[in-house]
Amino acid sequence: xxxxxxxxxAHPIRREIVERLATGPAAxxxxxxxxxxxxxxxxxxxxxxxxxxxxxxxxxxxTHVLSLETAALDEATEWMVRQRAIWTRMFDVVEDHLKExxx
Numbered sequence: 329x330x331x332x333x334x335x336x337x338a339h340p341i342r343r344e345i346v347e348r349l350a351t352g353p354a355a356x357x358x359x360x361x362x363x364x365x366x367x368x369x370x371x372x373x374x375x376x377x378x379x380x381x382x383x384x385x386x387x388x389x390x391t392h393v394l395s396l397e398t399a400a401l402d403e404a405t406e407w408m409v410r411q412r413a414i415w416t417r418m419f420d421v422v423e424d425h426l427k428e429x430x431x
Contacts, residue, residue, distance in 0.1 A: 333404035336380040341365060342373050346382060349396035356385075356392045 337343050341363055348359045360370045374394070377383040381400035386393045 332380040333382065333401050336377050336382040336400075337404075339373065339376075341369075342377055342382075345373065345377060345394075346396060349383060349394055353386075353393050353395040356394060359394055 337346065344363065345359055348354070356370070356374070360374075363370065365373075374383070374385075378385060381397055384395050384397050386395070
C-alpha cells in the first residue's frame with residue numbers, strides 16, 4: 329500500500345489534484361480545468377489516483393465528482409514519520425559525536 333501511495337503522488341499533476349481536493353469534493357472540470365494538459369492525460373492521472381485509492385469518483389448525471397480518500401495516504405504518512413524519527417536520531421548521534429571530538 330505504501331508503494332501505491334507513492335506511485336499516486338509521484339507526478340506533480342497528481343499531487344496538484346490531491347492538493348486541490350483537500351478542500352473538499354469537486355467536479356473533474358473544476359479540479360483539472362486549468363492544469364494545462366490534455367483531457368486524455370487528465371484521464372490517465374485520475375485513473376492512477378483512483379486505482380491507488382487516493383481519490384474516489386461519484387457520477388451524478390453527467391458530472392463526475394471527485395473526493396480525496398485520506399485513508400489511502402495514512403500508511404505512507406506513517407512510513408514518513410518513522411523515517412523522520414530514524415534520521416533525527418541519527419543526526420543527534422552525529423551531533424553528539426562531533427561535540428565530543430571538540431572537547
